[in-house]
Amino acid sequence: MIFTKERSKTMSRAASDKLAISGGRPVLQRDDYRNWPIITQDDRRLINEVLDSGIIAGGAAPQVAALEKEWAAYVGTKHCLTTCSGTAALHMSLAAVGVGPGDEVITAAFTFLASASCALHQNAIPVFVDIDPRTYTMDPTRLEAAINERTKAIIPVHIQGLPADMDPIMAIAKKHNLFVIEDACQAHGALYKGRKVGAIGHIGTFSLNNYKNLPGGEGGLFTTDDKVFLEKGGLIRCFGDEIDEVSHRRIYNASILGYMYRNQELPAALARAQLMHLDENNNIRIANANYLSRELRKIPGVIPPYCPPECQHVYFMYNVRFDPKAAGLDCEPRRFRIAVEKALCKEGALVGQWQTMPVPAQDLFQSKLGYGGSSYPWAVNEAKGIQYDYDVANFPVAKELCDTYTIVHGIHAPNGPELMEKIGAAFRKVFANLDEALAHADDAIYPGADGKLYGAG
Numbered sequence: 001m002i003f004t005k006e007r008s009k010t011m012s013r014a015a016s017d018k019l020a021i022s023g024g025r026p027v028l029q030r031d032d033y034r035n036w037p038i039i040t041q042d043d044r045r046l047i048n049e050v051l052d053s054g055i056i057a058g059g060a061a062p063q064v065a066a067l068e069k070e071w072a073a074y075v076g077t078k079h080c081l082t083t084c085s086g087t088a089a090l091h092m093s094l095a096a097v098g099v100g101p102g103d104e105v106i107t108a109a110f111t112f113l114a115s116a117s118c119a120l121h122q123n124a125i126p127v128f129v130d131i132d133p134r135t136y137t138m139d140p141t142r143l144e145a146a147i148n149e150r151t152k153a154i155i156p157v158h159i160q161g162l163p164a165d166m167d168p169i170m171a172i173a174k175k176h177n178l179f180v181i182e183d184a185c186q187a188h189g190a191l192y193k194g195r196k197v198g199a200i201g202h203i204g205t206f207s208l209n210n211y212k213n214l215p216g217g218e219g220g221l222f223t224t225d226d227k228v229f230l231e232k233g234g235l236i237r238c239f240g241d242e243i244d245e246v247s248h249r250r251i252y253n254a255s256i257l258g259y260m261y262r263n264q265e266l267p268a269a270l271a272r273a274q275l276m277h278l279d280e281n282n283n284i285r286i287a288n289a290n291y292l293s294r295e296l297r298k299i300p301g302v303i304p305p306y307c308p309p310e311c312q313h314v315y316f317m318y319n320v321r322f323d324p325k326a327a328g329l330d331c332e333p334r335r336f337r338i339a340v341e342k343a344l345c346k347e348g349a350l351v352g353q354w355q356t357m358p359v360p361a362q363d364l365f366q367s368k369l370g371y372g373g374s375s376y377p378w379a380v381n382e383a384k385g386i387q388y389d390y391d392v393a394n395f396p397v398a399k400e401l402c403d404t405y406t407i408v409h410g411i412h413a414p415n416g417p418e419l420m421e422k423i424g425a426a427f428r429k430v431f432a433n434l435d436e437a438l439a440h441a442d443d444a445i446y447p448g449a450d451g452k453l454y455g456a457g
């Protein structure tokens, strides 16, 4: 968007206005934001198809089967299974590649809990690797140091829509004979060197929850080229129950340990309808992110997200970091972020943190209570003298990120340049009045998106 002379005059006036946190007029109103997901006639049509069919569930029911075919074709894998969540897809993947008690599974220190807890669900032990300071994905240069004879799998996470650096990760995995399970739960449609994520590792996993770029309400997807993983995944998804080869019926004879991880027809139909608009909606996210980054880059102390040239980020989240030194202030970075977040929130900008700490810093890992307070699965290896150290000091990059970042909400369609321009104006206003913002750092203000923005109100 081109700034007119009139508009830039308005902007500089806005920048000198009193901050809303001190009683001034906010830059944004709640109704400047439009909600996600977008429901179209395609959603209504496919949901009605389910209702008219009278089939609402089933491992091979029509919508589920069609979604599996369409998603495999979209991602570029031979096979796909639908699941009831992204977490289920991750757990199924570890079970399918044969991870078991005492094995170690490596993932990134900055992620959602499920990238690590899926290992615990398989009685295996999560090991964390710090992140790259620019991309916030697993730092491949630190990966080999985390590998030992117990390591079975690596779970790189395509964080907030940006692919992890898969070439070095795949090369290290090959060298050490490890399985790679992509956690693509936040990155539907993202590209790494022209390839869709979810088609690079041995298995790819996606979430379909209502926040995601591809929402189905809840649900997940498991993608692979490997027929053995497909068949094993299918068994694990449905109690481990064998299917009779002739009659194609369940024979209620569980041959392996399985779970109930099937999805249903209504979420599958919704995901299929949303898939028809995925690329179009991802392109809007990308355009919004590029617009906002161009504006925010001009403000000293604001660090917009970085996307390496070989990747296509799909901006499930738009992550901004703050650097008080670059803003000309001698201030503790965490306090600076909190002050800026609160001032932006009062300007009407929906900003706020997602993960507040690296995953290994969570109580689950600090206490290692495990199953029923038994210390399992860690106790399996600790009995052999192996120690697991989840000291947050081991993950300085993830820790610094968690101190200094916020999420700018509203990057999704149907929001567009008008909203991005207002968000940019709110940032400019706050950064033109940083002393005033810092004076309110301890005010009782709780930044974040309201639930309704993501249809969960």
Ligand SMILES: Cc1ncc(COP(=O)(O)O)c(C=O)c1O
Residues within 6 Å of the ligand: 084, 085, 086, 087, 088, 111, 112, 114, 115, 157, 183, 185, 186, 206, 207, 208, 209, 219, 220
């Ligand atoms: C990176 C990541 N992995 C896994 C999951 C788990 O997905 P689900 O909530 O569908 O179980 C999520 C969900 O938000 C996620 O963000």
